[in-house]
Amino acid sequence: MDTSIDQAVSPARIIDGKAFAAGLRARVAKHVAALSQDHNLQPGLAVVLVGEDPASAVYVRNKAQQTVEVGMQSFEHRLPADTSEADLVALIRKLNDDPTVHGILVQLPLPKHLDSDLVIRTISPEKDVDGFHTTNVGLLWTGQDALVPCTPLGCRMLLRDQLGSLSGRNALVIGRSNIVGKPMAGLLLEDGCTVTVAHSRTDDLAEKCSRADIVVVAVGRPEMVPGEWIKPGAVVIDVGINRVEKDGKGRLVGDVEFAGASARAGAITPVPGGVGPMTIACLLANTVTACCRMNGLPAPADLT
C-alpha cells in the first residue's frame, strides 16, 4: 500500500481580513467616541510622505480617509522628493511637540538621500505608531507595553481569531525584516509559540514548512511558497502583495501559491483582502493606544 500520498483534506477557510478590519475600525470608532465624551480628547494621526511615488500617495490617501471615518484627526504632510534631512527632522520634532498629534507615521521607503534609521529615531517613541523606534522594539522583546508594528499586530489578531490560544504551536515565519518578520517572531513567542525564523539562506525550507502549524510569509517574492509545502490543516498568513503580469493583465498575488495552499491549509489569508486591510486598521488602533497612554489612561484591550 502506498502511504506516501497526500491525505485528502477539505479546502481551507478563507480568512476575511477586510471584514475583520472593518470590525476593528468599528471598535476604534467606539473608543474614539468614548475618549471625546469622557475626556474631551480626540486622537490625531500625522502621516508624512516624502516624494511623489503614486502607489504611496494612494496608500496615504486611504489612511487619511479611514482616520477621519473613525472620528480621529488626520494631518497629512507631503514634502518634495528633494527635502533635506534637516527639514524632515525639524518637521518630526514639531509633530513630537504638538499635543494634538498622538501618532506619527513617516511613509517608507524614503528617498535614498535620507537616512531612515535616523528619521525613525527622531520620532518620539510614545507617538511611534509604526512601532519601528528601537525603544518600542526593545519593549516588545522584553514583554513590556510597546507600540507594535501594524502588519504583525494584524497578523496576530487573525491568528488568535482562527486558533484561540497560540500556546505550544509550531510557528514558521519566513522573512526577517524589521517591519514584519522580526516583530512577528517576537509576538508569536510572546503568545507561547515555538518560533522558527527562516529567510533566503535557510536550508530545507520545505521540510521546515511541513512541520509548521502556523506559517507567516513576508518575503516579497510572488508565490515563493508552493502549496505542497503546507502541513494539512495549518493556518497560513500571506503578507506579500506582489504586482505581476498574467495573461497580459496586471494582478496581485501573495508570497504563497494560493490555489495549492488553500487545498491543504485549515485557513489562509487571500491577497488582496487579507493582511493588507488589517495593517491600516491596526495603525488606527495604535493611534488610540498611544493617545490613551499619553494621557495616563489604560489602553483598550480589544485593540491588540
Ligand SMILES: Nc1nc(=O)c2c([nH]1)NC[C@@H]1CN(c3ccc(C(=O)N[C@@H](CCC(=O)O)C(=O)O)cc3)C=[N+]21
Ligand atoms: N511607515 C510605513 N508604515 C507602513 O505600514 C507602510 C509603509 N510605511 N509603506 C508602505 C507599506 C505598504 N502598506 C500597506 C498597507 C495596506 C495595504 C492594503 O490595504 N492592501 C489591500 C489592497 C491592495 C491593493 O489593491 O493594492 C489588500 O491587500 O487587500 C497595502 C500595503 C503599509 N506600509
